[in-house]
Amino acid sequence: MGRLGGVATLTVSSVLSKRTPNRAQARMSKAKSAPPPGCTIDINDPQVQEAAIRIQASYRGHRSRKELREKGPPRVLQELKDVVLVEGSAAKLECRVSAFPDPFIVWSKDGKELKDGPKYRYVFEDPDVVALVVRDGELSDLGKYTVKIKNPFGETADSACIIVEVPAKISKGPDSVKVKKGSTVTLKAEISGEPAPDVGWLKDGEDIEEDDRVFYDIGDTATTLTIKNAQPSDAGKYEIFVENNLGVDQSFARVDIL
Template identity: 85%
Template structure:
């Protein structure tokens, strides 16, 4: 006596020609390949970069984040350094670990001193690797200390000095009574990395007046004033 094959319960029939079924099968295969690929990477041992560090821009007063993706098994030991000096995890520099393979460094309270090359070193018992990138700092132009007002005698040399900052380095100008100073061998100014100096040789009575130092870059402008009296 032959047995009658029972029909499958409702909803248990899979139509392999159904587009949704085919799409699900593709996703399962892709997920398996991804899992197998990750498993193979983990079995290799030595740390490797899946995504390298990239240069980032840091505006003064804000925070910047350097990040990369790595593969390493066992879990690696991470060290961040700046210009060859190790950075400690703390209020200024924060070590961050996201998901399973993202390693990051957050630099807080950005300032010009944060400009430089940062390196991450990744170690485990099977070896180590390292990568570097730069933090590029932008700081609005500023006169951090304006020139002092001075009184001088005729025929002497008078000097006005101002301390300045900014990144990119600012353009600098000096004005007298609201007019640009036209430099010559007697009246001229120099611009350094952190200061600018206006020199007035063989001072005359006509050199008396209101002097202004002006700084400007793509992030901002600033100025400061001083009085010169020649007697």
Template identity: 85%
Template sequence: MSTAVAKPPPGCTLDINDPQIQEAAIRIQASYRGHRSRKELREKGPPKILQPLKDVILLEGSAAKLACRVSAFPDPFIIWSKDGRELKDGPKYRYVFEDPDVVALVVRDGELADLGQYTVSIKNTFGVTSGSACIIVEVPAKIVKGPDNVTVVKGSTVVLKAEISGEPPPDVGWLIDGEDIEEDDRVFYDIRDTTTILTIKNAQRSDAGKYEVFVENNLGMDQSFARMDVL
């Protein structure tokens, strides 16, 4: 007793004698042979960096990516570090593998503390190689805390202090009642990494007024005011 074979649905048959079908099969075979030969031609050995890391600029509050192209067979183990400290893959630092040959690190929520040298270490059973680049952080000039209002006694020494930030480091200036302060041995100011301090020795009643401190870099400017009264 013979069993009837169901016919395939319309459009689901291939004619192997069709020239177009034969041509497609040849292309598929050639592509597979090429993929297999490329894989087989990969030489076992220590990793190599084909395109090195490059310095990148990170704006405050944004993200930046460091990336390099590598050659490694067997597949390597990747470690990223900043200034010699290993970085763990997580919300702040994200290890990224864009394709078999590109490794990258994404740094999120940029802040001034992210400035530094970053290193990728690429290791397999045959050896290790590494490369480094810097993240340059740019932060608009800002007065984090302005000077306080003060009331002083004539003849005393007065110090007005402001906490500042910015990268590149901002230009800093002090004014009284809208006019630039002319520094001398009695009235002068200095600028440090995170502060600026105005010193007034032997305060006189003529020193009373509205003091302004301002900071400015290529990303922005900020200012703050304080009142000084002399009794």
């Protein structure tokens, strides 16, 4: 009986020791299960609710963009806009598009295709934006630019203008001349500017009053002063000036009557 009782007692004690953790073990278990400080989230906290709304909105936006890219031919979401290009600087035309698979892009100016290179640079800033950079601006860059966007499902196009602004300039001034009395004097200057510059002629610092004998013509790229039946009084210093909102230029010539 003693032996059996001892065995029974040992068995129950062993079972109890396996099933019932001691206080140290309980404290360790509790320590492991408790979250670290600052890791709890109160779903009633307004900041937590606002963050959750932002996450949901971001996901919906991502999903809607993905669905949009998977449907139909290319579309222009934000149109090209006219831009002003100042001589010597660069200008950029850009538009936002929707196209999937990635589209084939072609830029053209006044119907002529533009090749990607030092002068014209094709730019892809992100999957939805296509742009053209025009470098080293000059008056000849003025015109209508078109982007054609094409993928296997179709194509679309959009256009805008580059407006070039060039400071008023005299690229070649008039030459000084010596003529005989009664001859015809012609003074010519080559000019440029966009907007088209105002042009004026002066003699010895005074505005020239035109008549049938002394007058001047103004063209797109040149201006000419004509003096018919030149007289000694026509001798002097002649000045041509050009001006627009971007700049002023002038040049001089001497007329001698023999």
